[in-house]
Amino acid sequence: MLPEWVYQECPGVSIFHRDAALARQAELTKPTGALGRLEHLAIELAGLQQTDRPRAERAPIIVFAGDHGIVAQGVSAYPQEVTIAMMSNFASGGAAISVLARELGLSLEIVDAGTLAEQPVPGVVTDKPRQGSRDFSKEAALELGEVAFAFGCGKRAIARAASAEPDLLILGDMGIGNTTTSAAVAAALLGIRAEQVTGNGTGIDADSRARKAHLIDAALARHDLTRPGTSAERILCAVGGLETAAITGAIIAAAQRRLPILIDGFIVSVAALTAVHLNPSCRPFLLSSHQSAEQGHRLVLEALNVQPLFNLDLRLGEGSGAALALPILRLACALHNGMATFAQASIPNRS
Numbered sequence: 494m495l496p497e498w499v500y501q502e503c504p505g506v507s508i509f510h511r512d513a514a515l516a517r518q519a520e521l522t523k524p525t526g527a528l529g530r531l532e533h534l535a536i537e538l539a540g541l542q543q544t545d546r547p548r549a550e551r552a553p554i555i556v557f558a559g560d561h562g563i564v565a566q567g568v569s570a571y572p573q574e575v576t577i578a579m580m581s582n583f584a585s586g587g588a589a590i591s592v593l594a595r596e597l598g599l600s601l602e603i604v605d606a607g608t609l610a611e612q613p614v615p616g617v618v619t620d621k622p623r624q625g626s627r628d629f630s631k632e633a634a635l636e637l638g639e640v641a642f643a644f645g646c647g648k649r650a651i652a653r654a655a656s657a658e659p660d661l662l663i664l665g666d667m668g669i670g671n672t673t674t675s676a677a678v679a680a681a682l683l684g685i686r687a688e689q690v691t692g693n694g695t696g697i698d699a700d701s702r703a704r705k706a707h708l709i710d711a712a713l714a715r716h717d718l719t720r721p722g723t724s725a726e727r728i729l730c731a732v733g734g735l736e737t738a739a740i741t742g743a744i745i746a747a748a749q750r751r752l753p754i755l756i757d758g759f760i761v762s763v764a765a766l767t768a769v770h771l772n773p774s775c776r777p778f779l780l781s782s783h784q785s786a787e788q789g790h791r792l793v794l795e796a797l798n799v800q801p802l803f804n805l806d807l808r809l810g811e812g813s814g815a816a817l818a819l820p821i822l823r824l825a826c827a828l829h830n831g832m833a834t835f836a837q838a839s840i841p842n843r844s
């Protein structure tokens with residue numbers, strides 16, 4: 494078992510505020526339902542935030558980084574050193590998520606949840622139980638205590654972010670090899686063959702992708718993870734990664750504080766699926782942003798029962814897809830809060 498807080502119930506959605514928001518949408522000067530899913534976004538946020546005026550202004554971004562022993566098996570198009578180098582790039586403002594954070598006026602925290610870095614990287618919070626996970630084709634990736642530490646890392650990051658009283662949170666990932674660990678976790682949680690959730694990641698070719706899927710299937714059999722109902726805790730230890738465990742912990746800790754989470758691409762979505770398996774009461778706090786180009790993301794989103802807002806063939810991670818979705822949420826709230834009602838504008842409503 495993981496620490497007790499992981500399993501503690503998250504607060505429920507306020508039916509009162511959700512229904513009030515639903516009623517307000519029917520009064521706004523537009524044909525009923527004409528703003529489509531923007532209406533649902535505002536209604537959902539009102540219920541989650543327990544307010545008449547939902548907001549998506551303050552949305553701190555936290556990117557968790559980790560390294561993966563499985564990279565020794567040639568599963569990524571890029572070398573392992575990129576993970577640490579990108580942490581510096583995030584912190585010094587040159588990465589895609591750094592630019593998006595600046596443009597959107599959002600804070601950006603980078604957490605080393607388990608990279609191979611031997612020294613703290615300037616501008617990065619170091620909070621890790623070990624340097625990288627083990628090669629899961631040979632042995633269990635993580636010990637239970639290491640997974641528990643990573644969950645604590647996620648919870649501590651949420652506690653830091655919560656002090657700025659955010660409206661919602663954006664979580665991102667960085668880790669060469671993490672599409673392999675995430676595909677392994679997804680296949681085990683969903684009880685399906687790896688082929689269905691194994692993609693090209695940073696850009697491997699079709700042959701390498703087939704090898705990657707084969708490697709995952711062999712590891713799932715080796716670690717005895719192919720039986721339906723295998724616990725998420727066992728799956729994380731056998732084939733998980735430290736940054737994804739930290740993201741899973743962060744999602745549960747955020748939901749326990751009533752903070753909605755805008756989920757990003759494949760890796761964060763698999764962490765969200767893991768969080769729902771461990772603590773189903775966090776599910777209402779998950780808002781989907783996009784469907785990434787990674788094979789398998791669609792299946793994971795379906796399993797989460799969330800509908801992405803867009804599909805731009807992104808496959809970057811870092812929280813970039815979620816950041817790109819934020820303006821849609823902001824505008825959904827602005828419309829909900831700022832439009833005139835039929836009565837205010839003296840326009841006849843439908844009969």
Ligand SMILES: O=C(O)c1ccc[n+]([C@@H]2O[C@H](COP(=O)([O-])O)[C@@H](O)[C@H]2O)c1
Nearest residue numbers: 569668670671672694695758759785810
């Ligand atoms: O978020 C996604 O859907 C996504 C899809 C493909 C790749 N990535 C990013 O690429 C890295 C993992 O790719 P790979 O090929 O090394 O497993 C990692 O840093 C992820 O953030 C992210």
Ligand SMILES: Cc1cc2nc[nH]c2cc1C
Nearest residue numbers: 571575667695809810811
């Ligand atoms: C350069 C680079 C940047 C990334 N950002 C997230 N994953 C990444 C993977 C690579 C290879």
